[in-house]
Amino acid sequence: MQPMIQIRQSPALIGMESGLGEYSIRQPRADLTIATERSELDIQHENPRVTIDQSKAWAAYTGGSVIEMNNRIYSGVREIFLRGIANRVEQGNRVASIHQPGSMIADVYGTDTEAGVLPEFRGPASFDNVDIDVQVSPLQVSYREGKLDIQARVNPPEVSYQRGKLNIYMRQYPSIEIIPPALDAMI
Known part of the structure; x- marks a missing residue:
């Protein structure tokens, strides 16, 4: 081997x-920035104006102002004067009618004891003597819409x-x- x-x-x-x-x-979560602007509601108004005229009522109670009373008396004196003249004419006619029986002079002048009446110096009385006037101004409404701004930043x-x-x-x-x-x- x-x-x-x-x-x-x-x-x-x-x-x-x-x-x-x-x-x-x-x-990370996204960053949000949210900005808001408020809405605005503006309401403007004026207070209602109320005018109350009660001069007619005072004229009916007390006669009103001196000028109003004098005007009423002055305008009423003419009527009283004319009525007085008419009354005297009628009395004179009655006294002149001596052909009628009776004592006309005594009847006419004996009953004439009424004093001269002054004319009405007050104004007429009425339920509608007070005038009320209400003036309401309309509301002025303005509205401004708010804003919403959202900004998102993705990380x-x-x-x-x-x-x-x-x-x-x-x-x-x-x-x-x-x-x-x-x-x-x-x-």
Whole structure:
């Protein structure tokens, strides 16, 4: 038999250990800016004006002002004067009728004891002597609509990545073993 050389070879083995990486995604809420402007309601009005004229009522109670009383008396004196003249004419006619029996002079002038009556110096009495006038001005209403302004700012997502671990190592180193033949056995 012939001697043989033995060669034994072991390959290199590389070991790898790896862990998964981690993603972290976070998105902050959107930023809102809200601005409002109030609406306005404006109402303008004037107070009602009430005018009460009770001069006719006072004229009926007291005669009114001196000028009004004098005017009524003055306008009534003419009528009283004309009535007085008519009364005197009638009395004169009765006195002139001496052909009738009786004492006409005594009848006419004996019964004439009535004093001269002044004309009515007061105004006429009526339920409608007080005038009330109410003036109401219309309301002036103005409305201004409010405003709403909304601004949104979207925040971008925040993405972070944590790498996983990677461990590379030699699990087995390569080796070559050469075994010579046994020489002793042949000798």
